[in-house]
Amino acid sequence: MNTEPFDAAIVGGSYAGVSAGLQLARARRRLLVIDAGQRRNRFAASSHGFLGQDGRPPQDIAAEAQAQLRAYPTVRWVDASVASATRTGQGFDLRTGDGHTLRAARLVLATGVEDQLPPIEGLAERWGRAVFHCPYCHGYELQQGRIGVLARSELAMHHALMLPDWGQVTLFLDEAFEPGEQQLRELAARGVAIERTPVRRLVEHATVELDDGRRLSMDGLFTMSWTRPATPIAAQLGCAMEQSPMGEFVRTDAMKATSVPGVFACGDLARAAGNVALAVGDGAMAGAATHRSLLFPEA
Template identity: 65%
Template structure:
């Protein structure tokens, strides 16, 4: 779609994954003039099936997004632009977004659903297996391991939480890899949960989910988990002056209960605006943001 010069909308949704689509649907159904701008890079693009989302369990996540987009664009007041927004700022009571080709879009309200990027531990072979045999969320991927052996690759203190949770999904080995050392109390918690502890450093990942240690030993697992760190996938929230909060995985955009940021008229939802997320949580977040943005259009 080509946008007209200096196009003006009631609402601009930046990011067209689960949260952005959910926000846009509410605004479209409220008959607002709406534009979604999406760069087409979903956080969960590496996985083949999505789990834990009511009514969509086990589906290809790309198909969930494709269906949602088609349903959104059935509303004549909703438009879609496949592009990346480079800049955004407030100007004279509205917001101006500059797209990668230099064109500008004006909107009375903005919903940021820009997502995050996972910063993975620098273990050889891990990035290639991310979302396939190496995961971060047991609720999304634990059940499919069929109570098999699970390895948790430590990245720091936050990994203890993963190691203590995952025995509900299988037999767990906590691979410290020189990144964490449990104290006596933590060791007792791990033992109580039946978690084995492996202190030898990891050399690489091979096959589907095999760990090769620096001493030459190998351990085969049904799947592996690790706690990634996150960073914003877009600089727009910072450009607009939104406040951030620090979470266990990294900074995220601060919002109130209605998903409005510290900047009036700017709303944020999805993984960029919460400490942890999933498809189901992103959809709920986006729904709230879309409703709140519409109410702000009505009542200020």
């Protein structure tokens, strides 16, 4: 067992985790970052809406940020998964997938979430390329073209009423729900077409093939995924969770502290919905709050 103590450990080295790490590294704290290399947006060709980085490949943004953090002399970076996390009298023990145990006084969870996609044939391989979840991240590039909304539940109304700002919208109900009279009026007011025939599969770039054999060609599609934490670490530690219509996430306060003393959470793991810019902001707050907790443990 490696008993060398760190002031803080961050599990997850993507946007939120690196942002948290920068605050701690610049405070000259001994920092451990453990990263399994699975960014949620690894399927997307470009990232949008993040100040100063608009249009860059997300892997390039992440790689540059990681290199900047790793340049700080008090940072140790470990490419590994975390199999388990345990509270101890001095902080936390983290056991990696390859059997090593590392210790830290504070813990920041930035593990992100996994998307549970609709079981439509052809959707998974188009996720992040022709099928999206965030209009702000991907709507502009569709050039006011033909946009499909694939319903999973009544929450599809949110996408259907937003997306006319980005193009000509067709709502594919796919037997997920039936709009009420008021909802039909709202959709009509926004110029949204409604398609009730069930979806058979997706083909070509973003063409929706229906059960009756028709094919409706779209420039892009949007749907809501359900999410779950990418690892069970928060649950292992006993962190309180929140349930949202889009999935489960870790409950935090305004300073990104969880219900477990000494544990902070940030990024998509700690909010109902997110993007790169929000993850970076969350991480900065979590990193600063973690440092403050080391200085003022009773605050």
